[in-house]
Amino acid sequence: MTDCDVLIVGQGLAGTTLAWQLLWRGVAFHIVDRDEPVTASKIAAGLITPITGKRVAASWRYDELFTAAVAFYRRVESQTGTPLFSPRSVVRLFQYDADRKQYEKKRIDFGPHARPPAPPLDEAEFRQTLGGFEMPAGQLRVPDYLHASRAAFGDRFRVASVDASELEIEPDGARVPSLGLRARAVVFCQGFWNAENPLFRSVPFTPAKGEILTLRVPDLREDRTVNRGVWLVREGGDLFRVGSTYDRENLDHRPTAAGREEICTRLREFLRLPFEVVDHRAAVRPIVDRRKLLAGVLPHQPRVGFFNGLSSKGSLWAPHFAGQLADVLSGRGTIDAEVDLARHWGA
Ligand SMILES: Cc1cc2nc3c(=O)[nH]c(=O)nc-3n(C[C@H](O)[C@H](O)[C@H](O)COP(=O)(O)OP(=O)(O)OC[C@H]3O[C@@H](n4cnc5c(N)ncnc54)[C@H](O)[C@@H]3O)c2cc1C
Structure with missing residues (x-):
């Protein structure tokens, strides 16, 4: 069996971003993806905008999350030599008089x-x-981000499917027999396919x-x-x-x-x-009902982690919260209460 600190299941926006954050903290990881032909990340436009939705509302924690996202993508660009992020203005036209009034207010x-x-x-x-x-505003070229990252991860990445039911969870980690791998923690970043995962049935998903x-x-x-x-x-x-x-x-x-x-x-x-x-x-x-997203480890099983629910804001939200999850997995730091899986478990 090969040993590593963290196994990430899913190389969409969530899993890829977590992998970089672990890499930069010196945490030994492996990442697997079963290469679904179409995924949210593969078709996303990657738009990042400060004012969104029918109510013409300020995007949640925009300044802080945008600053973190730009710094993150610039760092990945410099390590992969691939242009990924560009500033890009958005002109929003009012559809109804109500939008215009909201905006004026x-x-x-x-x-x-x-x-x-x-x-x-x-x-x-x-x-x-x-x-x-x-x-x-800004735009991330999401498919290029996935490809360039996969290449940069080298043999830490492999095409494989990991089924939660095959995990052999032990006090100090989890074995994944099909991969011949033992990890201190396994983090599921399966996007929409979380619905297949029996460990997270109680997460209120509304994709x-x-x-x-x-x-x-x-x-x-x-x-x-x-x-x-x-x-x-x-x-x-x-x-x-x-x-x-x-x-x-x-x-x-x-x-x-x-x-x-x-x-x-x-x-x-x-x-x-x-x-x-x-x-x-x-x-x-992937959307988690009434929550922004959820990240963290299971309260009753700290060897199993989760990063999901990026909804329509994956490009903006992933870098900051993947950083917090990477801190937790490397034994320091916490996840913001409003998105912490442990606090919302069973809520
Ligand atoms: C039409 C559309 C437009 C969008 N536009 C934007 C936009 O402009 N801006 C923005 O920020 N967001 C946008 N989004 C949202 C964005 O795509 C999502 O927030 C983000 O892609 C979610 O990433 P994820 O990694 O959680 O999930 P996914 O992209 O679904 O990735 C999950 C990965 O897990 C893998 N997987 C699943 N199960 C297993 C398993 N058992 N073993 C191994 N691998 C597994 C899959 O193969 C997949 O690669 C858009 C989404 C759509 C559908």
Whole structure:
């Protein structure tokens, strides 16, 4: 049997980010992933925005989490030699009078995170009847982050599936016979597939499927991301991504005609230019009901950890909380109470 400190199950945004945080703390880890062809991380747009949602609300703990995220991705970029993160403004157009009123009410509190669009969007490209505002934001190239990280992890990574029922948990660690590995702790970062894991059945999961399109829009010159019910972000050249839908009923990875129609209809409400759909994907976002996310070790089984529920904010949230979990796994530090698995276990 090979020995290591931590085995991470799942190399999506959650598992990858935890692996880097462990690496930088000198903790010996292995990471496995069973290479599901479509995952939330593989199709995510990676947008990070300070003001979100129908209520035009400030994103939770934005300044602190954004600072941590940018420092984290810059460090990964310098170690992998791969560009991953870019600052990217978002212009949010008001959809209803109610959005505009919410914005007016909160504008002073938003401070430097919101300003009038400068320059204004081109009227020939976008309908903007109710106006809007611009916010400095960012974007992580999530698939590139996963690939570059996997390469950097070298033989600490392998393609494998680990089933929680095969763990042989001992007082000082856990054995995983199928991998020939003994770890001081095993951390599950399975995203949507947490539903298969009997150890975490009591976590109140409320995942949501999201569909996303890739478009060719040959005549569009605007480089900022534009959001009005759906966001439209330049991928490169004349290719753009647009999304996404939110479906809590049909939890599968199949793109649907209804999803495509919903996105195209919303897009046509504000984009005046013709476009062609060139790709269509769907995946399920892992969401923990009424919580931001959950991270930590089981209160009754400290050899088993969990990092999940990154919902639509994985790129923003993962670095800070993976850092806290890495501290706990290396024997120091704590997880913030509002996301600590141990405090919410059974709640
Ligand atoms: C359409 C869409 C758009 C999105 N856009 C954004 C966005 O703009 N910004 C943003 O921040 N977030 C966005 N998200 C959300 C983001 O994708 C998620 O927060 C994040 O990807 C979740 O990462 P994860 O690692 O928890 O889960 P996943 O990405 O699902 O990864 C889980 C991994 O675990 C592996 N796995 C599962 N079970 C096992 C097992 N038994 N053994 C081995 N491996 C296993 C799987 O193969 C998978 O690779 C979007 C999501 C969707 C669906």
